[in-house]
Amino acid sequence: MGVISRARAVVIDAWSWLNYKPVFADPRGMPHRRAFPEAKATWVPPDDERRLAAYKLLQAYDNNQAAELSEVLDGPEAREKREFGDPSMFVDAILAHVLGREQHITVPGADTTLPSRRADADTQAAERVQTLLRDWADTELLAMRVQQTERKAVALGDGVYQLAWDPAKQRATVRATDPGFYFPVLPEDGDGEFPDRVHFAWELPEDPRRGLKPRLRRITYELGPIGPATAAGVDEAGRAVRAVRTVEDADGQLVPVVGQGDVVDPASGTVSRMYAWNDTPSTVTCYLTDATWNLEDLKGPVDVDALPLDKATFATRSDGEVLDHLDLLIDFIPVVHVPNTVPPAEEHWGQSSLAKVLQVFDELASSDTDSARASATTGLPMVAISGVHDGRTQMDVGPGSLFKLGDNGKLTAVDTSPALRELREHVKDLKDRAANNARLPAVALGTTDPSKAPSGYALQLSLGPLDSLIASMRLARDHKYQLLLKFVQRLHLAGQHPDWTGVRVQPAKLVFGPYTPTDKQAVLEQVTIGVEKGVLSKETAITMLMEAGFPIDDVAEELKRIDNRSFEAARALADALGNPEEVARFLNRQAPDEPEVPPVVLPLAGGDEDLEDDPAEAAGEGGGNTT
Structure with a gap:
């Protein structure tokens, strides 16, 4: 039993791949307080402590500052590690x-x-x-x-x-918002992909020049039932708040007013609203609250989801709206979380x-540090001298140095370059391993x-x-x-x-x-042959060229430019249809106006020219035969 009681708790969660670092996980599996004071703030929920500590540790690796966090437990010598x-x-x-x-x-x-x-x-x-x-x-x-x-x-x-x-x-x-400020209230059942309440919270430092104490700011989006209309007002303490709008009814009683376009169900009393993107009315809306607290006013076991609103100061938007449960007139939370x-x-x-290869990066930093130390001894080689006449214990080795040795004197140089080569090969192997594991x-x-x-x-x-x-x-x-x-x-x-x-x-x-990398020449040959042989449409060919990196912005516009110069295809279309207007539309041009064809005048028989001058004779009025 004694062995079991002394065993370290094994924590397996979304950040357990960092448990190998003592600064991240103590025997209870919790982050070190001095290394991650932000995660240990009183208003941070316990379930978010490891997440916030993981974000800070990963950011330190990204900024070449992992050694600074290791110094908390490993001492000042941890800063000697190289991070490249x-x-x-x-x-x-x-x-x-x-x-x-x-x-x-x-x-x-x-x-x-x-x-x-x-x-x-x-x-x-x-x-x-x-x-x-x-x-x-x-x-x-x-x-x-x-x-x-x-x-x-x-x-x-x-x-x-x-x-x-x-x-x-x-x-x-x-x-773009730092995920360290993001605190969704995830439901206990379900996948938690779309929470009904989301907080963004962070601490503001003290500002002595403006007389401001350390504060906590929280912006909250929350889905809830549609309520009465509200307006900006002031409470008894002089704080800017939102108050319910009321009117007097026939009996002189004050009754709440619903928003424009909202409908109240007389039976249930619920308020519904028709949104422009829905086919049926909805009873849900999104409320926005932007509040600030003095940290000294937060007493007792409170977290980011249970802060006392009676001690908060609410922000005011540029248009004068107080952000105290402000109805945004939308039925969704305008926050999108993107998982990697x-x-x-x-x-x-x-x-x-970096999760799967973080230990490799630690080994890589240690090897880089060893390589840096070994390169110092390679550039300035270690020399052993024996049998010196003047008996000095410390001698400077440099270009042009002259040493007088005795009869059995020796000068030996220690070559450390093989060790440096091995270290560099080890660094290369570690980089290859990190690349393979990271795919x-x-x-x-x-x-x-x-x-x-x-x-x-x-x-x-x-x-x-x-x-x-x-x-x-x-x-x-x-x-x-x-x-x-x-x-x-x-x-x-x-x-x-x-x-x-x-x-x-x-x-x-x-x-x-x-x-x-794309072989543009190969793609161009493929689409050219495909269009010529009739197995690819021009639209598909243009799309393939766009994916290959050719400077094409719009498929339809590019197709229009190509057809404007496809005179051979237009000639074939004219032969097939015999319709000039259709060919003109294909070329994106205006069809020419067809000239009027003059009437055909047949020549008359000999001697009949005089009849043209005498209409009566031409009509046969003179009794002659005009046939």
């Missing part, structure tokens, strides 16, 4: 392959209209939404937001987008791309010359592990970006932007570009 940026290089390489060379917003049904055909209503709707989303993405710098969030996701395991409608800018805004990997069943969090071939890391590959087929086989890695990571992201673009459309409809009037929400996707 290998974890950061792995993160950058994986990020580049996941995102591809470019990203495009596509709506199914758009970019499929031939120039010679009229688009139907569904196609026009898809093309309109695709154009609006692409214009919004350019204005909102979506590509940069994606880079910011995805780097967090690859390095830390999770990324978070926060969306909002900006009344001043008249568009939906999207922001497909979460296990009934789990919410992803896993960092990053050397050619994907740029450490191998692709021209030395025996064949293109062999090169493609070497990229097999990378293909499966990127396919799995993109699978974890595919639905999340569809959700983000759906939220963007709904926010524009809720904000009643004039350009979005009459728009129906479409299933848009964010498509990542190719990540492997």
Whole structure:
């Protein structure tokens, strides 16, 4: 029993791959307090302590600061370890392959209209939404937001987008948020993918110049039943709050007022609302609260989900709305969590791309440190001297040095370069092992010359592990970006932007570009032969060229340019149809006007020319025979 009681608790969770580090997991499996004081804050839920500590540790590896955290337990000598940026290089390489060379917003049904055909209503709707989303993405710098969030996701395991409608800018805004600020209230049953309440919380330091004490700020999104309409007001303590709007009824009693367009069910008293993107009324809305507390006011066992609202100070938006359970007039939480990997069943969090190889990076740092020490003795060799006349115990060795030795004197140089070569080979082996375990071939890391590959087929086989890695990571992201673009459309409809009037929400996707090297010449030959032989359509050929990296922005526009110069195909079309207007539409030109054909005048018989001058005679009035 004594042996069992002294055994260390084994903790297996989403971050147990870090249990090997004593600074992360003590005998109880909890992070060290001095190394991770943020995770030990009183308002942090116990279930989130290991997650926040893992984020900080992974960020330290990414910034070459892992030795600083190790110093807490290992002492000052831990800082002597060399960190040469290998974890950061792995993160950058994986990020580049996941995102591809470019990203495009596509709506199914758009970019499929031939120039010679009229688009139907569904196609026009898809093309309109695709154009609006692409214009919004350019204005909102979506590509940069994606880079910011995805780097967090690859390095830390999770990324978070926060969306909002900006009344001043008249568009939906999207922001990349550090996952360390993200505290979803996950349900006890279910997979927890879509929580009903989400907090963003962080501490604000003391500001003596402004007279501000240490504070805690929390932004909360919460789904709840639609309630009465509210307006900005002030409570008895002078705080800005929201108060229920009331009116007097026929009896002089104050009764709550519902929002414009809301309907109250007389039987149940529930309030329903018709949203622009729903076919049936909904009884749910999203409430926003932005509050700040002084840390000294938080007493007792409170966490981020149970902070006392009576001690909070609520923020006020630029348009004067107090953010105290403000009804956002939407039926969804505008937050999108992006896991780096497909979460296990009934789990919410992803896993960092460094998780499986973190111990290899520790070994690599130790080997780099040993190599640095060995290189010092190689550059300044150790020399042993015996039989010196002057009997000095310490002598300087340098160019031009002269030593007078006795009869049996010796000078011996110790060559440490073989040990340095072994250390460098060991470092190379560790890097190869890390690349293999992370499923990053050397050619994907740029450490191998692709021209030395025996064949293109062999090169493609070497990229097999990378293909499966990127396919799995993109699978974890595919639905999340569809959700983000759906939220963007709904926010524009809720904000009643004039350009979005009459728009129906479409299933848009964010498509990542190719990540492997492409032989453009080979692709060009394939599509040329395929179109000539009639086994590939021009639309498919143009799509293949776009995926290969050719500078083509729009399939329909490129097809239109090609057809404008396809005179041989137009001649064949004219021979087949005999319709000039159809050929003109194929060439995107105006058909020429056909000249009027003059009437045919037959010549008359001899002697009849005089009849033309006498109409009566021509009509046979003179009794003559005009036949």
